[in-house]
Amino acid sequence: MEIIRFADIHPEPWRNxxxxxxxxxxxxxxxxxxxxxxDWRVSIADVSKAGDFSGFPGMERVITIVxxxxxxxxxxxxxxxxxxxxxxxxxxxxxxxxxxxxxDIRDLNVIARAGAFKGYTSIVEISKKRAHPxxxxxxxxxxxxxxxxxxGAAVEEESDGEAPAPSAAEPxxxxxxxxVVGSDTQSPEISGRGFIAVISIDHxxxxx
Numbered sequence: 001m002e003i004i005r006f007a008d009i010h011p012e013p014w015r016n017x018x019x020x021x022x023x024x025x026x027x028x029x030x031x032x033x034x035x036x037x038x039d040w041r042v043s044i045a046d047v048s049k050a051g052d053f054s055g056f057p058g059m060e061r062v063i064t065i066v067x068x069x070x071x072x073x074x075x076x077x078x079x080x081x082x083x084x085x086x087x088x089x090x091x092x093x094x095x096x097x098x099x100x101x102x103x104d105i106r107d108l109n110v111i112a113r114a115g116a117f118k119g120y121t122s123i124v125e126i127s128k129k130r131a132h133p134x135x136x137x138x139x140x141x142x143x144x145x146x147x148x149x150x151x152g153a154a155v156e157e158e159s160d161g162e163a164p165a166p167s168a169a170e171p172x173x174x175x176x177x178x179x180v181v182g183s184d185t186q187s188p189e190i191s192g193r194g195f196i197a198v199i200s201i202d203h204x205x206x207x208x
Contacts, residue, residue: 003179092114
């Protein structure tokens, strides 16, 4: 079970110097966050002043405000008021910038190479009664509240054909903005009270 601790991530400046970003995950992992060699990236950015966003030609972006109330995003001349926990999709190569009518914000960014990958963000309220699984190709980020994560039951059947018993591993506490990496062999399960962002990265099949 892989947990990415937000507190351990070093902040990197934006390409245009307008803010800082903390990268939670990218593919391929060896690609630099600064040179655009990756095919997709999930990051959390702090926006403390109005200005232009960095351009990402050939990419598609999904931005979600996760702290603060409102971001006024302008994309190719059209203004879009972005409220907290409402994902918004736009082209990475579009001329874009933002103003902060209610003060500083923090946003969750999913950027994927158009035509190769498609990124999705869903905001989910978690419960103590029913654990939320995180599957392969997904990343779950704790946005607010208190939550723990534990390995789910393995999906492979044992040689005798009986389903394996659920894992007895102790739940691990998550801090705000920690991320849980999904798996299809023993999907991690998050439970508690609060909200998580579930990011899914789908590979786009090429069509002739």
